[in-house]
Amino acid sequence: MTELQIVTLPDEGLRKKARPVTKFDDDLQTLIDNMIETMRTANGVGLAAPQIGQSLQLAVIETLPKEDENGEDIPNSRELFVIVNPRIVWESREVIDGIEGCLSIPGYVGEVERAYAVRVRAQDRRGKPLKLRLKGWTARIFQHEIDHLDGVLYIDKLTDREKFWTDEEYYNMRQEELEAEDAEENVDETAVPENRD
Numbered sequence: 001m002t003e004l005q006i007v008t009l010p011d012e013g014l015r016k017k018a019r020p021v022t023k024f025d026d027d028l029q030t031l032i033d034n035m036i037e038t039m040r041t042a043n044g045v046g047l048a049a050p051q052i053g054q055s056l057q058l059a060v061i062e063t064l065p066k067e068d069e070n071g072e073d074i075p076n077s078r079e080l081f082v083i084v085n086p087r088i089v090w091e092s093r094e095v096i097d098g099i100e101g102c103l104s105i106p107g108y109v110g111e112v113e114r115a116y117a118v119r120v121r122a123q124d125r126r127g128k129p130l131k132l133r134l135k136g137w138t139a140r141i142f143q144h145e146i147d148h149l150d151g152v153l154y155i156d157k158l159t160d161r162e163k164f165w166t167d168e169e170y171y172n173m174r175q176e177e178l179e180a181e182d183a184e185e186n187v188d189e190t191a192v193p194e195n196r197d
């Protein structure tokens, strides 16, 4: 397998609508395997063909590990999807804000509102029809990757222009928030009167 070069902004291919996949041949299978390897090497949860310079309606997605009751990752619980010629056929009215990054916009993250749940129709790597129901983070990743196939990037959809940070800014902000939460908890504990009636 070959690791592919991930293109970054301002690459023009990232802004074009990708062409449908019509041939499910050996070349496509090799491309898909290489995209999976490239996504994993880059520690990504998704990679769309325009991100490796191919104008094709194709993306690979690997979900985050599921967690047990103690918040520990369950081994081998990541789920791999290959979607070809996908379209979102339904999205929930319920929306949710979340923080996204993109392998084609390295070093930044931003807040984006997405549908909480979506239904997707696509083809698998051999061309067989797929119907998927997705929710939560997995639904978010699908929406992000399918946007790539339309030339749309998450920075087009920020909830607020201010809600866009460098990785470092975001990390520091989160640290401060966590510290503030800790401080608040401590205050609350000491603020409880000893005799309440």
Ligand code: CO
Residues within 6 Å of the ligand: 101, 102, 103, 104, 144, 148
């Ligand atoms: Co992306």
